[in-house]
Amino acid sequence: MSLKRKDFLGLYDVSKEEINEILDTAVAMKDILTRTVKKVPTLRGKTVINLFYEPSTRTKFSFNLAAKRLSADVMSISKSSSSIAKGESLLDTAKTMEVMGADVVVIRHSAPGAAKFLAENISASVLNAGDGAHAHPTQALLDIYSIKEKLGQIAGLKVLIVGDIAHSRVARSNIWGLNKLGAEVAVAGPQTLIPREIEKMGVKVYSDLDRALENVDVVNILRIQMERQESGLFPSIREYREIYGMNAERLERIGKKAMIMHPGPMNRGIEIESSVADSSQSVITEQVKNGVAIRMALLYLLAGREIDNENLN
Amino acid sequence: MDKSEMKIKKELIDSAAMGRAITRIAHEILEKNKGTADLVLIGIRTRGVPLAERLAAKIEEIEGIKLPTGILDITLYRDDLSTVAQQPIVHRTEIPFDITGKKVVLVDDVLYTGRTVRAALDALIDLGRPLQIQLAIMIDRGHRELPIRADFVGKNLPTSKDEVVDVNFKEIDEKDAVLLLEKT
Numbered sequence: 157m158s159l160k161r162k163d164f165l166g167l168y169d170v171s172k173e174e175i176n177e178i179l180d181t182a183v184a185m186k187d188i189l190t191r192t193v194k195k196v197p198t199l200r201g202k203t204v205i206n207l208f209y210e211p212s213t214r215t216k217f218s219f220n221l222a223a224k225r226l227s228a229d230v231m232s233i234s235k236s237s238s239s240i241a242k243g244e245s246l247l248d249t250a251k252t253m254e255v256m257g258a259d260v261v262v263i264r265h266s267a268p269g270a271a272k273f274l275a276e277n278i279s280a281s282v283l284n285a286g287d288g289a290h291a292h293p294t295q296a297l298l299d300i301y302s303i304k305e306k307l308g309q310i311a312g313l314k315v316l317i318v319g320d321i322a323h324s325r326v327a328r329s330n331i332w333g334l335n336k337l338g339a340e341v342a343v344a345g346p347q348t349l350i351p352r353e354i355e356k357m358g359v360k361v362y363s364d365l366d367r368a369l370e371n372v373d374v375v376n377i378l379r380i381q382m383e384r385q386e387s388g389l390f391p392s393i394r395e396y397r398e399i400y401g402m403n404a405e406r407l408e409r410i411g412k413k414a415m416i417m418h419p420g421p422m423n424r425g426i427e428i429e430s431s432v433a434d435s436s437q438s439v440i441t442e443q444v445k446n447g448v449a450i451r452m453a454l455l456y457l458l459a460g461r462e463i464d465n466e467n468l469n
Numbered sequence: 470m471d472k473s474e475m476k477i478k479k480e481l482i483d484s485a486a487m488g489r490a491i492t493r494i495a496h497e498i499l500e501k502n503k504g505t506a507d508l509v510l511i512g513i514r515t516r517g518v519p520l521a522e523r524l525a526a527k528i529e530e531i532e533g534i535k536l537p538t539g540i541l542d543i544t545l546y547r548d549d550l551s552t553v554a555q556q557p558i559v560h561r562t563e564i565p566f567d568i569t570g571k572k573v574v575l576v577d578d579v580l581y582t583g584r585t586v587r588a589a590l591d592a593l594i595d596l597g598r599p600l601q602i603q604l605a606i607m608i609d610r611g612h613r614e615l616p617i618r619a620d621f622v623g624k625n626l627p628t629s630k631d632e633v634v635d636v637n638f639k640e641i642d643e644k645d646a647v648l649l650l651e652k653t
Contacts, residue, residue: 160555177558184542184559193595196545226545456545457556 159457163275163282166291167332175333179301181453182446188225189448199228202459205258206232207250208285209240209265214420214444215285215294219262222451228259228459246270247277254278260458263287281458289323294454295419296329298447300337302439303374305446306415311338316368318400319378319427320349320389326378326419331357344368345400348389365400369410376417377402380427393426403429407437415439475633475650481626482647484639487607490623491520494605495527497621502572505532507600509571511539513589514560516578519638520607524576539564541575546588562592569597574621578636580606583617608647610634 159174167175188196204223208216216232223230233249235241240249250261260281263271268290275282286292304310315334321327321343334341335358342360343350350361362368369375380396390396402416416428416438424430433440482490502508505528512521518540525538540563550556575589586604593602605621610628624647628634633650637643 181559184545184561187561188545191596196595197591198545198550201551453559456559459556 161458162279163271163284164293164454164458165271165275165282165284167293167296167329167336168291170293170336172336175297175300175336178297178450178453178457179304181457182297182301182449185225185452185456186446186449188452189445195225195227197227198456199223199226199459202228202259203257204228204230204260204262204455205253205280206230206285207253207261207263208232208234209246209263209270210235210286212264212285214447215264218444218447219283219285219294219451222448222455225448226452226455228455246274250274250278250280254280260455283454283458286325289325289328291329291332292325293329293333294447294451295326296333297454298443298450299326299330299376299417299419300333301446301450302417302443303415305442306439307373310334313339313373314371315339315341315374315376316362316372317341317343317376317378318365318368318402319345319380320384321345321354321378322349322351323381323384324378328357330376331359335359342368342372346390346396349384366406366409369406372410372414374415374417375402375410376419377428378419379421380423397426401427401429402432404431407432407435412437417443420444472633472635472650474653476653477648478632478651479649480646481608481634481649482624484645487623487645487647490607491523491527494621494623495524495531498524498574498603498605499528499532501603501620505534505536507570507572508574509537509539509566509568510574510576511541511564511568511593513575513577513585514540514542516636516638516641517541517576519640520578520605520636521574521576522640523638524574524605537566539566539568541589541592543585543588543592546592548584548588562596564596567597568593568599571597571599572601572603573599574603574605576605578607578638579634580604580609580617580619580622581612581634583613583615586617587615607636608634 206219220230258280262283262285264285265287268288270287271282271284317327331341344362344365418440422428510521510525512518521538525536529535542560542562544557544559603620606619607623609622609625635648635650637646639645
């Protein structure tokens with residue numbers, strides 16, 4: 157069993173077996189990150205292009221590092237410092253990259269479907285690093301990996317995602333992935349930030365965080381974006397913190413076994429209190445490390461397609 | 470080559486002969502290294518692993534000392550990754566000790582083209598700087614494509630390139646045996 161696809165666009169059309177293969181591969185990749193020589197020659201001669209149409213620090217850095225750890229050549233292009241700023245279309249930019257020898261194009265774009273559009277129009281592998289509010293599969297995979305690493309399994313776990321579900325590609329991708337692996341997923345947040353009919357994705361919906369926290373194994377806290385308050389989707393930062401903020405008291409109530417996650421960057425003191433972020437139950441820094449391992453696994457699995465398999469002895 | 474499409478042509482070595490070969494290799498390792506000082510055994514996945522464990526058990530029987538043993542996965546170091554259809558599955562390398570300054574005996578079941586051993590040497594050197602690397606194998610079937618030779622050999626078996634030498638260990642397979650397979 158191996159990943160048999162040109163592109164990796166989201167967890168919605170990926171099988172449970174494929175997810176498990178990525179997670180298993182990431183275990184070996186993470187070992188490399190702890191060695192003295194943190195590099196393997198696996199993707200020598202391959203070229204990875206990071207095409208970032210949206211600001212990103214950790215995802216871009218993480219993909220960069222993942223490609224370098226595997227010995228691929230990697231180039232990063234951001235919107236402001238390239239011909240994109242001169243008005244070149246997404247497709248023209250990507251075609252240019254392809255002609256220059258890109259094997260994998262990693263794309264971050266504000267438009268949902270941008271990765272899929274690219275995948276259909278270029279022959280290089282396309283890896284979705286976040287497209288609008290649609291999908292962010294590598295974030296979900298690193299979240300799932302972090303849960304599995306700490307709790308040993310996914311099936312049967314109760315996972316709660318708290319915050320702005322409506323604008324969150326991280327939430328959507330987590331729901332797709334976790335459901336496939338047999339977790340029970342719930343979401344909690346202000347009704348204005350919960351998309352209508354989200355139940356159809358197979359999740360429970362809570363507006364009362366304290367009820368949602370009962371018997372929970374994992375709490376994944378999303379970043380609250382300040383501009384949402386300005387557009388009137390919730391009354392005030394202070395009120396959000398009171399009602400949906402993860403604080404020390406709530407942490408104590410969920411018990412020592414439950415784990416805390418946040419995809420970053422955090423608003424300390426708003427959706428998450430510092431004492432929660434830095435608690436022993438928090439895996440927030442480990443998530444960052446696991447992100448590199450997951451992206452290495454995906455780059456490895458996507459870079460090898462076509463041609464025939466032969467035994468070597 | 471897919472073993473399910475092959476038939477058994479001949480049993481080359483039975484379980485008793487395999488046991489004797491392992492005993493002899495264990496003695497040879499001890500003789501060459503004048504004992505067990507700084508010696509470690511590292512098996513290449515998959516079937517180098519049970520062989521390394523058998524050698525460690527035999528050496529313990531002889532010398533009363535349990536050598537550190539590790540597992541090496543060479544997948545990320547293969548030289549044919551750009552030509553295979555699907556990326557082979559990557560497993561973990563499990564070497565819970567520092568190999569720097571050690572005499573490493575690398576263990577595999579079959580020595581054929583030498584490409585696996587080349588990959589293993591690169592993988593080991595990324596983990597540390599061993600004093601020496603020696604090579605122990607059950608079957609040397611010839612057809613080398615790289616300048617590599619084994620220090621300890623269970624048996625030399627000249628084969629044709631159409632055949633497959635299948636070393637079985639009861640830990641993984643049904644029983645201990647070395648089989649010669651050919652295409653059906």
